[in-house]
Amino acid sequence: MIAIYNLIHQCKGILEEKYNPDGYNIGINVNENAGQTIMHLHVHLIPRYKGDVENPRVVSEI
Template identity: 65%
Template sequence: MLNSCIFCNDDKLEVALENDYSFVIFDKYPVTKGHLLIIPKRHVSDFFECTMEERESFNQLLEQGKELLDLKFNPSGYNIGINCGEAAGQTVFHVHIHLIPRYRGDMDNPRGGVRGVIPHKQKY
């Protein structure tokens, strides 16, 4: 719902990067230091509803975001994730991509990475 969308209606968002179709902010509730969100300017709830232009803009900003984080925080790795639908954990229904910098030692055993969304399936 557009009227209640936190990305469409928060005039205090501090935009770190942007292009014609999307923008980047630091997550207000970061998983790790430097956690970024890539967000389309158009209100669209699901990644699979995005246009090819929006998807290309996401890729451009993922690259630029990585460069920014490499310079600012020097992480050891990255996770990239999108929650699509309530069953996948989506709570804000304006699509956004998480670029999460990872640091050695930020968890005991990171093996399996994004598979950890279902904890007992992370390690294989």
């Protein structure tokens, strides 16, 4: 788990340097009903920008 945490921070650093996002969504889908179609672990690191969606608190399909 610590390796995943460290990798997320490393990737955030790269994204911040190159794209300067205003925030991030970080997610993991667990089980088919949550959108996982292949049973393995991967982490979604999505850079976000002010105004890129109407309401970032509402879950929507990407």
